[in-house]
Amino acid sequence: GAGVSQSPSNKVTEKGKDVELRCDPISGHTALYWYRQSLGQGLEFLIYFQGNSAPDKSGLPSDRFSAERTGGSVSTLTIQRTQQEDSAVYLCASSLAIAGGLNIQYFGAGTRLSVL
Amino acid sequence: RKEVEQDPGPFNVPEGATVAFNCTYSNSASQSFFWYRQDCRKEPKLLMSVYSSGNEDGRFTAQLNRASQYISLLIRDSKLSDSATYLCVVTPEKSSGDKLTFGTGTRLAVRP
Numbered sequence: 104g105a106g107v108s109q110s111p112s113n114k115v116t117e118k119g120k121d122v123e124l125r126c127d128p129i130s131g132h133t134a135l136y137w138y139r140q141s142l143g144q145g146l147e148f149l150i151y152f153q154g155n156s157a158p159d160k161s162g163l164p165s166d167r168f169s170a171e172r173t174g175g176s177v178s179t180l181t182i183q184r185t186q187q188e189d190s191a192v193y194l195c196a197s198s199l200a201i202a203g204g205l206n207i208q209y210f211g212a213g214t215r216l217s218v219l
Numbered sequence: 220r221k222e223v224e225q226d227p228g229p230f231n232v233p234e235g236a237t238v239a240f241n242c243t244y245s246n247s248a249s250q251s252f253f254w255y256r257q258d259c260r261k262e263p264k265l266l267m268s269v270y271s272s273g274n275e276d277g278r279f280t281a282q283l284n285r286a287s288q289y290i291s292l293l294i295r296d297s298k299l300s301d302s303a304t305y306l307c308v309v310t311p312e313k314s315s316g317d318k319l320t321f322g323t324g325t326r327l328a329v330r331p
Contacts, residue, residue, distance in 0.1 A: 136317075138321075143323075144323065145223075145306070145321040145322055145323035145324065146263070146306070146319070146321040147321075148319065148320070151317075162318070194262060194263075196319075198317060200317065207253075207265055207268075208265075208317070209265075210262040210263050210264070211262060212261070212262050213262055
């Protein structure tokens with residue numbers, strides 16, 4: 104079956120513009136995560152959606168970042184008034200989130216964002 | 220101190236060599252442990268989960284030492300295709316959900 108799908112694969116934008124990144128998780132996966140990977144850095148957690156629960160936004164670096172997940176499936180990460188330091192690869196992952204289970208996360212190929 | 224620490228490498232080894240990577244984590248309440256592999260400009264992919272009893276998958280062996288907060292990955296009989304960055308990954312305490320905390324990765328280059 105299809106894996107985690109992200110679009111666009113590459114995005115070049117000008118400083119100050121807003122961008123929207125999309126993630127389509129694996130069908131049936133109730134948990135969805137956003138991470139980002141900056142050049143030479145490890146992956147950094149941003150936000151986590153689990154079913155109908157309130158999302159865990161503890162990793163969002165500023166109020167310019169927001170995300171939503173509609174209908175428990177597709178998620179959009181929005182970055183407002185982009186800055187050059189926002190340039191990174193934004194990765195989405197999903198998992199089955201079985202209570203008490205080992206929840207393996209499967210990653211999409213990412214969106215490479217470049218802010219000029 | 221970083222939550223998950225790894226030697227960045229690179230480890231440059233000949234084909235057929237045995238190589239070991241280590242990782243330490245700071246949160247003693249961490250729940251789950253994994254090794255992911257990331258090829259250049261690609262997404263991370265799960266290599267194996269790590270259990271307290273140690274586990275093996277073909278040429279790969281993972282060990283967890285909770286007392287020392289230490290995880291290891293051993294690769295035997297290295298292949299050219301093993302060249303990649305190996306990410307040590309930890310799930311924090313249960314109340315944090317399943318968000319992953321990643322080390323910065325250890326780069327492996329296997330030469331002919």
